[in-house]
Amino acid sequence: MAETANIAIMAEILSEELFSEFFWNRSGPYNRNWDCEDQEKHKVKTHPSDVVFWYEEPYSSHRTYVTCDLKSYKKESIKTEKIKDAIISLADSLECAEKSKTWQEEYTHEHVPKKICGLLFVYNHDGRFDADFSKRMTTVKPEELNIPKGSKLVVMGPEDIFWLNNVKDEIVRMRGLGDLPTRSLCEFYYPHLVRRNNLKFDKAPAATLEMLTAAWIIMRSSTSPGSPKNNYVIFYRRKGHEVSEFLYLLDCLAHYQILVSGISIRIKALDPTISAPAKFKLAVSEYIERCGGGEMAQVLNAIKFEKMTKITQEFSEVEIGMRDE
Known part of the structure; x- marks a missing residue:
């Protein structure tokens, strides 16, 4: 049992280390089971919340709360039916979280409007899973999921977690080298939209779920308090096979x-x-031609394209087991 508990806690440790670097905040207790609001429909007495995070939405007055189901599996355990069951269970818990006074009292703040969404976090603790994780979700049908209107359920598989963990590590490494300033001078960037106001433009520094699952993540920073945030780092997930990608x-x-x-x-x-x-240089050259050179050429030629240092997160079950000793 101790070994199983140590494996399970790996995803808990990783998720907190990971999302804190994207400016998410943890709310309420860990590993809480709370009463199901529709036991006849969901066929369970309680729902679990392994951990709940929150962040401010950049384009609305809402605060998003993310209730997480954290899974830590070895390669052989990442099976289609197991993932399907976890998704359905999380959708049911989302439906109840929208109605549960107990859940909202323990995890949410009364003074702000809220959105509640779910995150299934599937960590491959032996690092050997190399299949297409999306195929593990092909049997999930939308009509089977009790996701409340206006809410969302996101699934992060081993490849997604590997990507985000490397972005997190690169941010920490750059900060250690002096290539990024302290956290207080950094934020994840959301552009001003033509028909929408950034209602909390200066109060929503976190990377949203939408950004974390997109093709790139943009961070910007300033050199000192009060100075313009003119330094941008774009963490690019795609491979760069074609010039058109960079265009x-x-x-x-x-x-x-x-x-x-x-x-x-x-x-x-x-x-x-x-x-x-x-390919990136070719794209820059083509873009300069399109823009007619001038000041834009100087801006484009100054962009640095760099390869990140790839890392793999590994945990020691023995070390985790000794943390509470």
Whole structure:
């Protein structure tokens, strides 16, 4: 039993280390079972919340609460039916969390409007899972899931967690080298949208679930309190197979009004193809031609394209078992 508990706690430790670097906040107790609000429908007496995080939404007045089901599996245990059952169970718990006074009193703040969503976090603790995780979810049908209207359920598999853990490690490494300032001078970037106001533009520094599951994550920082946040780091998940990939990225940066004089931009790719740096240079050259050169050429030529240092998170069951001794 102790060995099983130690394996389970691996995902708990990793999730807290990981999401805290993306400016998520933990709320309430760990590993809490709370009463089901519809036992006849869900066929259970209680629902679990392994851990609950919260962050501010950049484009609304809501605070998002993420109730997490943390799984720590070896390669052979990541099976289709097991993942399907976990997704259905989490959807049921979401439906009840929307109605549960007990859950909301323990995990949410009364003074702000809230959104509640679910996260299934599937960590491969032996590091050997190399299959297509998305195929483990092909049997899940939307009509089987009791996800409340306006809510969402996100599944992060081993590859997603590997990516985010490497971004987290790169942020820590850059901060240690002086390439990033202290956390208080950093935030994850959301552009001003034409038809939407950033209601909490300066109070929502966290990376949302949408950003963490996107093709890139943008962090920006300033050099000192009160100075402009003109330094951007873009953590790029794609491989860089085609010039068109980078042209699309540059188009987005231009749309976000990041491609302007005085802005420092570094693109960090985790696992780019061997030709990705050359493809990026070709994309820059083509974009300069489109823009007619001038100041834009200086901005584009100053962008740095760099490969991230790849790491693999490993835990020692013995070390985890000794933490409470």
